[in-house]
Amino acid sequence: MQSEGKSERKIRVLIAKPGLDSHDRGAKVVARALRDAGMEVIYTGLRQTPEQIVETALQEDVDVIGLSILSGAHMALFPRIMELLKEKGLTDVLVFAGGIIPEEDIPELKKIGIREVFGPGTPTDKIVKYVLENAPKREH
């Protein structure tokens, strides 16, 4: 069913920083690029627990979550985030990751539902294009 009435659905994105990273330059650059592409971007700030990230995604009803991590704790934190998303019924949210993530970890991350992983230095256009093409088209 197409929407009732006119709907101008904006893509809402949460950019989240799990773990103990001490800077967020990369996350902010991505946030800005997504905003400049017409999206509404919510940023959590540093040092978020998986629980806080998922709760924020729920309250803000986002379509997309971008996880940015530099500390190397992704294999500990990402599975917990994906598990909590499932628990809360947020299964239609597109999740991607960026930061410093070794090549060999990527297959495992994809298996748990992280749809794409962008390495350091990925041009922001590429991330914007990916989000525009893959954000879920939700009815509610």
Added chain:
Amino acid sequence: MSKVEEIAKGVLAGDKRSIAKAITIVENKPEEAQRLIAAIYPHTGKAHIIGLTGPGGAGKSTLIEKMVREYRRRGKTVGVIAVDPTSPFTGGAFLGDRIRMQELTMDEGVFIRSMATRNNPGGIAKATKDAVKILDAAGKDVIIVETVGAGQSEVDIVKVAQTVVVVHAPGLGDEIQAIKAGLMEIADIFVVNKADRENADKTVIDIQAVLQLDDRVKAWNPPIVKTVAVTGEGVPQLLDKIEEHRQFLQRELLQKRSWEKAQAELVEAIRDKVTSSIIEKLKREKRFEKILQQIVNREIDPATAAEKLLNQEME
């Protein structure tokens, strides 16, 4: 049960996912929004709605975080709506207020939602009013709406809030001009934040000076409260003033304000309906297309054409 009914039911039960979905609906789908609001409306009117406005960087978001903590200490549940401007060029928005409030996220008695203005001329997102109703119906005792901007948008906040708090801080330079303009009129309470800075008293004096220009006799004289949002200093006093204002409203103004608010909302609803029904009707008529062609041919300008169409409509 339809999806909208299901969400409305969830809202009334205080379910957070439903609240979140409901706010998405009022942001995106006017018709479903109307059905949703109709379903929850009988359960609204219990919350105290506080508008917080003032220049960017004054410390509003930081202050809200401390206010919420104090409300929680006092046993109240709280909803926060943080509105940020949509970029007129890209249509996107960076919703950054939440960064200062993230520590509240795991509190079951708190719900925070960021919204963009979506280029609504009034500045404050049109959906904000409905979002407030949703949080109200969901049982939040206090709802705080944060807006930033210049001029009209701050004035618009009155239509949503029962108590308007205008936040200022030293060192924001020309922003005091904005206070002199629209903000003076709408403030129920002034906050001078960043009272840890030495020139804070100068800001207090500036505000007092402007307030003294207004010699009308008033039932409520806006107090000035000094706060340090980063430490929470002054926040209990601010909440006490807000409570005083709430009681004042209850005594004298609540009745009148809700009457005016209801009238404004009714007029707006009528305007929406009338406009769209006229347009729909006109569109079905032959002369609509004819005059459209004339505009395309540059034989007539759109404003004159509209006048012509509407005049014939009246006859």
